[in-house]
Amino acid sequence: MIDFxxxxxxxxxxxxxxxxxxxxxxGVDNIVFIALTTNxxxxxxxxxxxxxxxAGAMIMRMLFLCFASWLVHMVNPLFHINIGPINHGVSIRxxxxxxxxxxxxxxxxxxxxxxxxxxEIKAEEDPETHAEAHLISLPQAVGTIMIMDLVFSIDSVIxxxxxxxxxxxxxxxxxxxxxxxxxxxxxxxxxxNKNVEMKILAVVFITVIGVLLVLDGLGINSGIEVLxxxxxxxxxxxxxxxxxxxxxxxxxxNKNLSEYRRELSNKxxxxxxxxxxxx
Numbered sequence: 001m002i003d004f005x006x007x008x009x010x011x012x013x014x015x016x017x018x019x020x021x022x023x024x025x026x027g028v029d030n031i032v033f034i035a036l037t038t039n040x041x042x043x044x045x046x047x048x049x050x051x052x053x054x055a056g057a058m059i060m061r062m063l064f065l066c067f068a069s070w071l072v073h074m075v076n077p078l079f080h081i082n083i084g085p086i087n088h089g090v091s092i093r094x095x096x097x098x099x100x101x102x103x104x105x106x107x108x109x110x111x112x113x114x115x116x117x118x119x120e121i122k123a124e125e126d127p128e129t130h131a132e133a134h135l136i137s138l139p140q141a142v143g144t145i146m147i148m149d150l151v152f153s154i155d156s157v158i159x160x161x162x163x164x165x166x167x168x169x170x171x172x173x174x175x176x177x178x179x180x181x182x183x184x185x186x187x188x189x190x191x192x193n194k195n196v197e198m199k200i201l202a203v204v205f206i207t208v209i210g211v212l213l214v215l216d217g218l219g220i221n222s223g224i225e226v227l228x229x230x231x232x233x234x235x236x237x238x239x240x241x242x243x244x245x246x247x248x249x250x251x252x253x254n255k256n257l258s259e260y261r262r263e264l265s266n267k268x269x270x271x272x273x274x275x276x277x278x279x
Contacts, residue, residue, distance in 0.1 A: 016169050023153075023177030028237070029209050030057070030152040031181055032202045033104070034145055035189035036111055040136045049138055050185045053145030058178040060146050061153055065170045081218070088219030093154055098217035100151030104210025111203045115196070151213070197247050205240050212236065 038049040077089025088094075136144070192198045212233050215221060224231040 016173055019170065019173030020176045023173055024180055027152070027177060027181055028240075029206070030149055031185060031188055032192075032205055033107075033148055033152070034185060035192045036107070036199075036202060036206060037136075037141050037144055037148075038189060039193055041138060041141055045138050046189065047186060049141045049145075050189060051182060052138070052142045053149075054178055054182050054185065056142055056146040057149035057153075058174060060150055061174045061178075062171055064150065064153075065174065090217075094217040094219070096151055096154055096217075097213045100148060101210045101213030101215075101217060103148070103151075104206050104213065106210075108203050108207025108210060112200070112207070115200060115203065195247075195251070197251075198244075201240070201243055201247060205236070208236050209233075 034050055034053055038046045038053065041049045077091050078095075079090055081088045081090055192202050212230075215232075216230065222231045
């Protein structure tokens with residue numbers, strides 16, 4: 001029986017709002033990954049792929065949270081690595097981060113090669129010859145999103161266990177965060193797909209996040225944490241936002257320049273027509 005009386009205390013609401021904020025902020029890399037993964041689906045399946053992937057991710061996180069007592073032991077070392085200055089006890093969490101990180105690096109490199117090879121453009125213009133552009137099915141996309149969501153969320157879930165004393169608060173935070181992602185995932189994905197600069201930026205972001213996950217799995221990090229993120233990951237997020245702002249400014253400049261040249265061309269054409277009519 002769920003005890004909803006806990007929401008009579010301000011501490012419960014503070015915990016809930018804090019967890020929702022963390023889940024949304026830490027879900028940025030997950031959204032980018034979903035956009036890249038579902039882009040491998042046929043266009044008519046991308047929308048449902050994103051929604052099903054997020055719905056599956058929400059279920060997986062809830063199940064993850066239900067084993068809260070087991071999560072505490074995920075940070076206990078299984079064995080130790082002693083290589084030069086590295087002396088690190090490898091836990092289940094570290095193994096998950098290592099595997100997920102290596103996959104993201106592979107994903108980022110393969111997506112970069114695909115983009116440079118113009119695979120998707122060739123598939124759109126010549127679908128029979130370049131049918132290999134869409135390499136995954138809907139179940140594969142949804143399954144991949146669900147599994148990688150656990151990799152992205154493992155630290156935030158463990159943090160949630162430490163911040164909140166009640167399972168209902170943790171589950172509500174996950175539900176609200178996933179619903180917010182569902183509301184904006186299509187717009188973000190379509191924006192990334194329509195602008196190759198944004199897609200390249202997203203691919204680089206995913207690759208760097210993968211490298212950070214591998215390093216974190218090996219115990220190589222600054223040890224400085226802000227908003228449940230190591231300082232180096234926060235710097236990657238800052239660089240991502242900085243690059244995004246620059247790209248948006250550049251896109252706006254190109255649009256203004258194009259409109260100005262179009263207006264100038266129209267005025268020149270009208271002037272020529274008026275001169276011809278006068279003569």
